[in-house]
Amino acid sequence: MTATAQARPPKVVATGISKWYGALEVLHNVTLEIHQGEFVCLLGPSGCGKTTLMRTLDGLILPDEGSVQLDGALITSPPRQAAVVFQQFGLFPWKTVSQNVAFPMVLDRLPPTQIDEKVKWAIDLVGLKGFEAAYPDRLSGGMRQRVGIARALALGPELLLMDEPFASVDAYTRELLQAELLSIWERFRQTVVFVTHSIDEAITLADRIVVMKAKPGEVLHIYDVPIERPRTIASVRRHPAYEPLRAKIWEDMLTGSGREM
Amino acid sequence: MDMQNPLSDTRSALRERVLERRQRAAQKRRNRFLLIRVLSFVVVLGAWQIYGLNTIDLIFSPFTDVIAHLYQLLVYGPLAAAIVYSVSMFLGGLVIGSIVGILLGVAMGRFAGFEAAVGMYVYAIYSTPLVALIPLISLWFGFGIEAQLIIISMFVLFPVTIAVYNGVRNVDASLTEVARSFRANEMAMWRHVIIPSVVPYIVTGVSQGVAMGLVGMFISEIYTALSGMGQVLAYSANSYKTADMLAVLLTVMVLGVFFRAVIEKLRKRLAPWFNTDTGR
Structure with a gap:
């Protein structure tokens, strides 16, 4: 954590979170502080509860033990300040690109002119101009996730929750989207919680990486990423801190999935 | 992001060409099916007519x-x-x-x-x-x-x-x-x-x-x-x-x-x- 981040008040505080699905404990006593304007990646093997943790941060799931606070207020249902980007995009097939992006603002009953303005802004931002009237089934995976990102950003969220958003697109598109997310985020600096199982993706994007282990899901280590911004994918890969950090996290992940080196 | 715009332009142009070709193929297929339907119609009605003409009216009619x-x-x-x-x-x-x-x-x-x-x-x-x-x-x-x-x-x-x-x-x-x-x-x-x-x-x-x-x-x-x-x-x-x-x-x-x-x-x-x- 950088000194400036520490000086800022915590945006999200998760305290002693545990969650069971039947007899399976998916999260065990997870405590985590995320600061205003920080980009945090939750990283771990499948089954480590990283998605479950993200969903408790949005109030989509309530923990069996412990609590989540956003700006000091207890989270019991999805809060106004947060927006989620989903792994399988979560677009409504019966809504066009514009209608999908407008959807959360329609629910919030914003005035139509304001909605139109924000929809246009967000669609431009993710480079989907010209596709406003298209239905999602006409779009590629990468374009669909751009719609998902536009939908979240149009709300102007203070907390952006991203659940393996690039896991369902091809490797090339994935890096393209990472680069775009970097440049967008470095302009707006929302607080971001980004779930991934890719070490490279975590190092590329995050200020801080929370490495989790499975059975039960627990926080294993938290790493600061000492790579200055603005970043590009190339500048991150070239950075002297990149390889050592990658090796350390890789070791953690092996321990975390219960295998020996 | 500006760097990627020319790229996405060529991609969308390519996609449009693929779509166009697909539409032409679909049109061709539709025409062929229409022809098959018409032929089938002619055969069935013809058979009906011939059978009807060669059967007493009580059983079947042309x-x-x-x-x-x-x-x-x-x-x-x-x-x-x-x-x-x-x-x-x-x-x-x-x-x-x-x-x-x-x-x-x-x-x-x-x-x-x-x-x-x-x-x-x-x-x-x-x-x-x-x-x-x-x-x-x-x-x-x-x-x-x-x-x-x-x-x-x-x-x-x-x-x-x-x-x-x-x-x-x-x-x-x-x-x-x-x-x-x-x-x-x-x-x-x-x-x-x-x-x-x-x-x-x-x-x-x-x-x-x-x-x-x-x-x-x-x-x-x-x-x-x-x-x-x-x-x-x-x-x-x-x-x-x-x-x-x-x-x-x-x-x-x-x-x-x-x-x-x-x-x-x-x-x-x-x-x-x-x-x-x-x-x-």
């Missing part, structure tokens, strides 16, 4: 005779009035059966308690041949318009109910979660998620309801008070007027095809995102 009798029945006979009567009964039954079926299916699909309470009866009646219930319906409601409407709506009701129930049960849970994450209340959930996902199932159900409703229409007209097209059919059968019978049957077929085409048009209006070619 196609041209059937058309002539159809004209006679329509212009000078009772068929035109019978069609008006039957179709209005059918439409009445279709509307009643569809509305009740949609409400029943939605309630069963969305409220587990309601499903537990009435689901078993719905399936029990669905498994019973409805014809077997007609004496009971006549006993309760007589032989008039009321009984006929009830019979037709019952034929329509079950396919609609089952289809809508499946539709509500198959609402994508990940989409309801998306809506929940954006703070949708129950009303918004219905408006933006549940109803749009169920519309294609409703159309499918009503389309099956059309086919079943036409069955119900004939059965109600033959088994209660003889009336409508059922009456024309029964009279021509009783007096061995085979060509008249075939003319009535031809009319029903045309009606069935017509109503299904109307429903299909309606589906394209109501659910333009739902592509039957790909199932989504």
Whole structure:
């Protein structure tokens, strides 16, 4: 954590979170502080509860033990300040690109002119101009996730929750989207919680990486990423801190999935 | 991001060219299918004609005779009035059966308690041949318009109910979660998620309801008070007027095809995102 981040008040505080699905404990006593304007990646093997943790941060799931606070207020249902980007995009097939992006603002009953303005802004931002009237089934995976990102950003969220958003697109598109997310985020600096199982993706994007282990899901280590911004994918890969950090996290992940080196 | 714009431009141009080529291929395929359909039509009608010409009139009539009798029945006979009567009964039954079926299916699909309470009866009646219930319906409601409407709506009701129930049960849970994450209340959930996902199932159900409703229409007209097209059919059968019978049957077929085409048009209006070619 950088000194400036520490000086800022915590945006999200998760305290002693545990969650069971039947007899399976998916999260065990997870405590985590995320600061205003920080980009945090939750990283771990499948089954480590990283998605479950993200969903408790949005109030989509309530923990069996412990609590989540956003700006000091207890989270019991999805809060106004947060927006989620989903792994399988979560677009409504019966809504066009514009209608999908407008959807959360329609629910919030914003005035139509304001909605139109924000929809246009967000669609431009993710480079989907010209596709406003298209239905999602006409779009590629990468374009669909751009719609998902536009939908979240149009709300102007203070907390952006991203659940393996690039896991369902091809490797090339994935890096393209990472680069775009970097440049967008470095302009707006929302607080971001980004779930991934890719070490490279975590190092590329995050200020801080929370490495989790499975059975039960627990926080294993938290790493600061000492790579200055603005970043590009190339500048991150070239950075002297990149390889050592990658090796350390890789070791953690092996321990975390219960295998020996 | 500016760096990527030229790239995405060439990609969208490429995509457009691929789309264009695909459309041309689809047009070609459609033309070929149209040709096959026309040929099949010619062969079937030709066979009908030849068989009819070589068979005694009592057993079967040539196609041209059937058309002539159809004209006679329509212009000078009772068929035109019978069609008006039957179709209005059918439409009445279709509307009643569809509305009740949609409400029943939605309630069963969305409220587990309601499903537990009435689901078993719905399936029990669905498994019973409805014809077997007609004496009971006549006993309760007589032989008039009321009984006929009830019979037709019952034929329509079950396919609609089952289809809508499946539709509500198959609402994508990940989409309801998306809506929940954006703070949708129950009303918004219905408006933006549940109803749009169920519309294609409703159309499918009503389309099956059309086919079943036409069955119900004939059965109600033959088994209660003889009336409508059922009456024309029964009279021509009783007096061995085979060509008249075939003319009535031809009319029903045309009606069935017509109503299904109307429903299909309606589906394209109501659910333009739902592509039957790909199932989504």
